Amino acid sequence: MSISTPERRRVRSRPPVFLVILGILGLAIFVIPFVGLLARVPWSDLPELLTSDIVVDALRLSLLTSIAATALAAVLGVPLAWLMARVEFPGRAIVRGIVTLPLVLPPVVGGAALLFALGRRGLVGEPLYEATGLVLPFSTWGVVIASTFVAMPFLVITVEGALRNLDQRYEGAASTLGASKWTVLRRVTLPMIGPSLLAGLVLTWARAFGEFGATITFAGNLQGRTQTMPLAVFVALESDRDTAVAISLVMVVVSLVVLIALRERWWKAL
Amino acid sequence: MAKHRIAIIAALALGIAACGGADAADSTASDPAGEVLVSAAASLTDAFADIEAAFEATHPKVDVILNLGGSSSLREQILEGAPVDVFASANASNVARVVDEGLVAGTPQVFARNLLQIAVPSGNPAGITGLEDFDREDLLIGLCAEAVPCGAFARQALENAQVTAAIDTNEPDVRALLTKIEAGELDAGITYVTDVASTGGGVDGIDVPIDVNAAAEYPIATLVDAPNPGAAAAFVAFVISDEGRSILESHGFGTP
Numbered sequence: 001m002s003i004s005t006p007e008r009r010r011v012r013s014r015p016p017v018f019l020v021i022l023g024i025l026g027l028a029i030f031v032i033p034f035v036g037l038l039a040r041v042p043w044s045d046l047p048e049l050l051t052s053d054i055v056v057d058a059l060r061l062s063l064l065t066s067i068a069a070t071a072l073a074a075v076l077g078v079p080l081a082w083l084m085a086r087v088e089f090p091g092r093a094i095v096r097g098i099v100t101l102p103l104v105l106p107p108v109v110g111g112a113a114l115l116f117a118l119g120r121r122g123l124v125g126e127p128l129y130e131a132t133g134l135v136l137p138f139s140t141w142g143v144v145i146a147s148t149f150v151a152m153p154f155l156v157i158t159v160e161g162a163l164r165n166l167d168q169r170y171e172g173a174a175s176t177l178g179a180s181k182w183t184v185l186r187r188v189t190l191p192m193i194g195p196s197l198l199a200g201l202v203l204t205w206a207r208a209f210g211e212f213g214a215t216i217t218f219a220g221n222l223q224g225r226t227q228t229m230p231l232a233v234f235v236a237l238e239s240d241r242d243t244a245v246a247i248s249l250v251m252v253v254v255s256l257v258v259l260i261a262l263r264e265r266w267w268k269a270l
Numbered sequence: 271m272a273k274h275r276i277a278i279i280a281a282l283a284l285g286i287a288a289c290g291g292a293d294a295a296d297s298t299a300s301d302p303a304g305e306v307l308v309s310a311a312a313s314l315t316d317a318f319a320d321i322e323a324a325f326e327a328t329h330p331k332v333d334v335i336l337n338l339g340g341s342s343s344l345r346e347q348i349l350e351g352a353p354v355d356v357f358a359s360a361n362a363s364n365v366a367r368v369v370d371e372g373l374v375a376g377t378p379q380v381f382a383r384n385l386l387q388i389a390v391p392s393g394n395p396a397g398i399t400g401l402e403d404f405d406r407e408d409l410l411i412g413l414c415a416e417a418v419p420c421g422a423f424a425r426q427a428l429e430n431a432q433v434t435a436a437i438d439t440n441e442p443d444v445r446a447l448l449t450k451i452e453a454g455e456l457d458a459g460i461t462y463v464t465d466v467a468s469t470g471g472g473v474d475g476i477d478v479p480i481d482v483n484a485a486a487e488y489p490i491a492t493l494v495d496a497p498n499p500g501a502a503a504a505f506v507a508f509v510i511s512d513e514g515r516s517i518l519e520s521h522g523f524g525t526p
Contacts, residue, residue, distance in 0.1 A: 115450070116453070120455055138412075138439050220441065221415065221440045221441065222438055222439050225438075
């Protein structure tokens with residue numbers, strides 16, 4: 001102990017130089033684009049740009065749809081993760097693959113797939129339209145569905161991983177003591193995976209907030225109805241550069257604040 | 271005007287670097303060689319694919335690379351320094367911006383004309399008869415975004431017809447709009463005559479009367495910073511030649 005302690009301390013105080021250099025380069029890849037963005041921000045016109053109808057509508061819609069998508073992902077994704085972690089069923093490996101597919105697929109492919117499945121002439125969309133008159137594309141619900149499609153994998157993967165690593169003896173003890181399955185889930189399982197669940201929810205929200213490709217392909221682009229912040233940036237880049245930069249700045253700030261604030265909370269929770 | 275489109279430029283540059291082939295340094299207008307990067311409006315997709323094939327057949331040392339997209343995106347890429355040789359836009363204003371920045375070599379030339387046409391899903395299930403139907407809230411109506419030529423022309427035609435359209439989506443380019451009409455997800459949209467023709471019956475076209483129609487003029491220009499000016503000049507000459515013209519006409523374009 002008396003020998004190893006100072007040794008360990010020295011190692012900790014001096015990280016290998018090449019790791020530091022590569023690490024800083026790695027950080028630079030994230031930082032440099034944002035510095036470039038900041039350099040373009042028209043600071044004096046910012047208040048005016050950010051209170052324009054387009055920006056206000058887009059921010060409202062983005063917050064609404066990203067939160068709705070996160071809620072939908074929680075309601076559907078947690079049970080799915082539980083089934084994948086706890087129930088042996090044939091084709092579980094295939095299900096895992098399908099669930100992670102939206103992570104690697106170009107979102108525009110996801111959007112096209114959604115259009116062909118849930119559109120007014122789609123496989124599921126057509127009977128739905130004929131029965132209820134509901135049209136998902138070009139509606140705010142379409143944005144929520146597209147965002148859920150691309151973002152829910154983050155929740156499912158995080159929660160499934162946490163459930164699989166969970167020591168099941170606690171749940172066993174609770175049911176031995178007479179707790180119902182629902183009580184065990186609510187009072188033991190969910191609290192124990194709490195930090196992972198929160199992490200999954202935050203990642204899901206962040207992905208939904210930044211969603212572009214599936215949304216424009218499936219839900220279209222109309223101010224106030226389907227034009228979220230990323231779509232507004234895309235349209236403004238070609239017609240009004242200052243507005244595009246201003247919206248980008250808002251997206252960076254909102255995302256960063258949420259990610260940093262919640263990250264602090266997980267660490268405290270752990 | 272330099273940095274935030276760097277990713278696109280880098281991607282284009284990498285694409286060129288990766289392709290190799292004959293050396294552009296030995297390329298002249300009379301004996302072109304190497305790669306030539308042509309940024310062309312999305313509505314030229316099919317016509318320029320044929321022109322590329324015909325040009326490469328007569329100029330075997332040249333490899334034409336088509337960069338297709340909304341004219342306004344293409345303009346932004348050029349303004350940000352993309353190594354483009356030729357710019358073929360679907361309207362005059364996008365080229366004018368590039369001329370204003372001093373990036374065009376010589377004078378842009380109009381090589382094609384296009385008219386607007388209403389596109390509806392095959393069989394016209396919503397029973398659209400003309401621009402007058404575009405104010406119906408019960409229909410799903412799509413246009414190109416205002417920044418894209420087809421969107422600007424469509425709005426001009428609607429204004430000429432004194433119709434306030436009940437728009438459900440502003441698509442980023444004409445092909446995206448056409449895809450949604452062909453899938454039957456939109457009841458109607460305004461595209462070019464040539465786009466309707468390109469689907470081969472996938473959508474039906476309804477003529478827009480000539481007195482309200484807005485005719486698009488397509489200018490083509492070589493760029494001052496063209497990496498391969500010889501092949502660029504040869505390509506432009508081919509597009510405005512009789513052979514280029516007949517290819518454009520076979521796709522429904524009018525020619526000067």
